Amino acid sequence: MASQKHSKKSKAPARTWLTNAEILTQNETRDAFVGSILIEGDRIAEIVQGKPKAKWTKGRDTKIQDLSGHVLIPGFVQTHVHLCQTLFRHMADDLELLDWLQKRIWKFEAAHTAATLEVSALLGIHELLASGTTTILDMGTVRHTEVLFKTALKTGIRANIGKCLMDHPQHTPANLRDSTKDAVSESVRLFEKWNGRENGRILASFAPRFAVSCTKDLMIQIGKIAAEKKAVIHTHASENQKEVQFVRELTGMENISYLKSVGILGPRSVIAHGVWLSDSDRATLKETGTAITHCPSSNLKLASGIADIVALKKAGVTVALGADGAPCNNSLDAFQEMRLAALLQKPKHGPTAMTAQEAFDLSNREGARALGLLDQIGSLEIGKKADLCALKLDSYETLPPAGRLASSRIGAIIYSGHPGLVRQTWVDGRVVFSHGKQGPKVPGIDPVKLLQKAKKAQAKILKSVESMP
Ligand SMILES: [Zn+2]
Numbered sequence: 001m002a003s004q005k006h007s008k009k010s011k012a013p014a015r016t017w018l019t020n021a022e023i024l025t026q027n028e029t030r031d032a033f034v035g036s037i038l039i040e041g042d043r044i045a046e047i048v049q050g051k052p053k054a055k056w057t058k059g060r061d062t063k064i065q066d067l068s069g070h071v072l073i074p075g076f077v078q079t080h081v082h083l084c085q086t087l088f089r090h091m092a093d094d095l096e097l098l099d100w101l102q103k104r105i106w107k108f109e110a111a112h113t114a115a116t117l118e119v120s121a122l123l124g125i126h127e128l129l130a131s132g133t134t135t136i137l138d139m140g141t142v143r144h145t146e147v148l149f150k151t152a153l154k155t156g157i158r159a160n161i162g163k164c165l166m167d168h169p170q171h172t173p174a175n176l177r178d179s180t181k182d183a184v185s186e187s188v189r190l191f192e193k194w195n196g197r198e199n200g201r202i203l204a205s206f207a208p209r210f211a212v213s214c215t216k217d218l219m220i221q222i223g224k225i226a227a228e229k230k231a232v233i234h235t236h237a238s239e240n241q242k243e244v245q246f247v248r249e250l251t252g253m254e255n256i257s258y259l260k261s262v263g264i265l266g267p268r269s270v271i272a273h274g275v276w277l278s279d280s281d282r283a284t285l286k287e288t289g290t291a292i293t294h295c296p297s298s299n300l301k302l303a304s305g306i307a308d309i310v311a312l313k314k315a316g317v318t319v320a321l322g323a324d325g326a327p328c329n330n331s332l333d334a335f336q337e338m339r340l341a342a343l344l345q346k347p348k349h350g351p352t353a354m355t356a357q358e359a360f361d362l363s364n365r366e367g368a369r370a371l372g373l374l375d376q377i378g379s380l381e382i383g384k385k386a387d388l389c390a391l392k393l394d395s396y397e398t399l400p401p402a403g404r405l406a407s408s409r410i411g412a413i414i415y416s417g418h419p420g421l422v423r424q425t426w427v428d429g430r431v432v433f434s435h436g437k438q439g440p441k442v443p444g445i446d447p448v449k450l451l452q453k454a455k456k457a458q459a460k461i462l463k464s465v466e467s468m469p
Contacts, residue, residue: 014040014041014061015059015061015062016038016039016064016429017036017057018037018067018390019051019068020068021071023047023072024360025047026074026360026361026364026365033049034049035047036050036051037072037386038052038056039386039426042199042428043384044381044382047380069392069394070423071391071392071409071413073388073391074364074377075133075135075377075427077135077320077321077368077370078321078337079370079371080137080272080323081124081136081138081322082141083120083124083138084112084325085105085108085109085120085326086121086124086127086326087116087123087457088104088105089327089330090330092108092328096240097304098242100302100328105327106172107173107465109164110173110175111464111468112141112143114144115457118151119450119454119457121147121151122155122445125151125157125442128157128332129155129156129157129425130440131334131335131419132334132335132389132425133157133334134377134389135157135159135367135373135377136160137159137270137370137371139207139272140161142163142164142176142178146190146193148161149161149190149204153202155432155442155445156428156432158201159203160204160232161194161203161205162232163187163207164207165183165187165209165218166178166209167180167214180217184222184225187222191205191206195229195231198428203232206232206234207234209235209236210236210237210239211247211250212246212247219263222263226266227266231268232371233266233268235272236272236273237255237256237259237271237272237273237274238274238275238276238281239272239273239276240305241276244276254278254280255281256285257281257284259271265290266288267288267289268372269291270290270291271290271291271293272292272295272324273292273294273298274292274312277311279315282311282312282317283315285315285317290317291317291318291320291370293320294309294319294320295322295323295324295337296321296337296340297323297329297331297337297340298324306344309354318366318369319362319366320362320366321334321337321338321341321362321363321366321367333418334363335417335418337363338413338417339359339415339417341359342354342356342358342414356407359414364378364379365378366378385429386428386429388425389422389425390424390425391413391423392423393409398413398417399412422435423435
């Protein structure tokens with residue numbers, strides 16, 4: 001593909017025409033056609049079928065990038081990831097959720113320094129951008145979360161990040177626990193400092209980890225503050241049967257009812273998992289406007305179960321997708337999540353229960369909707385942010401058959417797609433990943449040096465965990 005020149009500050013040129021691409025707009029009517037897109041600053045300024053008129057492409061500040069043979073899609077939106085865990089990939093395999101957390105992940109997270117956290121975030125963001133994900137909702141970690149904001153700012157990904165809240169004196173380890181007061185005040189400080197930065201590319205949220213790790217007092221305070229600030233609340237719930245039982249014993253209530261009673265559910269709340277839900281839970285999610293992030297790989301690997309997405313959608317609940325953390329997946333690529341999301345519903349509900357188009361929707365429009373950003377991202381439409389990626393479906397397994405453009409391309413993306421198809425990714429009109437003649441490149445990240453740093457950081461964490469009581 002033709003490479004795009006960067007200015008020294010790696011700012012996007014004022015105007016770039018991406019021409020001759022197959023465009024899957026993912027707009028309301030899912031229009032798809034061969035056409036051209038004009039990126040102006042951070043926005044999509046024009047979309048036309050065919051080529052742009054010659055007079056539109058004049059001017060020294062207008063670049064033209066010929067994307068013949070490429071498919072342009074909205075960038076993937078993943079509404080549940082843990083950048084802090086990327087470094088722990090392959091370090092916690094073949095465990096169920098509570099063992100996975102208590103025996104491994106919490107110890108690793110407690111061992112993070114600001115420096116190891118930065119390496120973990122860079123590894124995660126590199127993988128996400130290179131596989132077409134442009135927006136994430138990140139759960140943060142208990143300490144040093146500011147590093148995640150700084151790394152997101154630097155790399156160009158669109159990110160909504162929250163400090164992970166854990167204050168329960170009995171159900172969290174002492175080395176990964178805040179006082180309720182500190183948990184709340186640091187979350188608020190990060191929100192005030194970071195929310196809305198970079199013209200809204202960086203957002204902040206409030207992230208109580210789950211009902212088990214947080215006191216009722218913390219939950220109530222966070223519910224009130226997030227409502228006042230109109231901020232996203234990001235939590236986990238009803239992922240695993242033991243967790244559901246634990247919450248029942250702790251609170252005397254069902255998980256979803258408990259979260260509602262403490263003010264955690266609402267139109268800006270995003271709950272990861274929702275595997276073990278009753279009809280009444282689903283009705284509560286719908287009534288409060290709470291969204292669910294489906295994490296199919298994680299749910300399978302941690303033996304949690306299979307979320308009934310068909311039932312959630314039937315109940316009118318917004319459902320989006322997320323890879324969760326690298327050690328429970330073990331990849332961060334949206335293609336695998338879309339494929340599994342489509343396949344897992346079919347044995348119970350039939351072959352058309354989750355079509356390729358519906359699985360595709362989860363990864364863009366529905367993700368944007370869950371984050372309250374559908375007016376900004378999630379489809380390729382004039383006036384929206386220029387967050388998109390270019391795919392090349394030219395490998396034997398993805399070569400599209402003859403037929404209607406949209407359905408044949410979407411089938412290839414969902415059922416045989418993989419990160420190797422991604423040739424370029426843009427966020428806010430800036431190129432944040434390209435795979436040209438020189439190979440794959442995320443501007444500003446040297447992958448060889450990053451892997452060296454990752455090995456050192458992993459060794460440091462393992463050593464630190466060995467010396468823990
Ligand atoms: Zn998670």
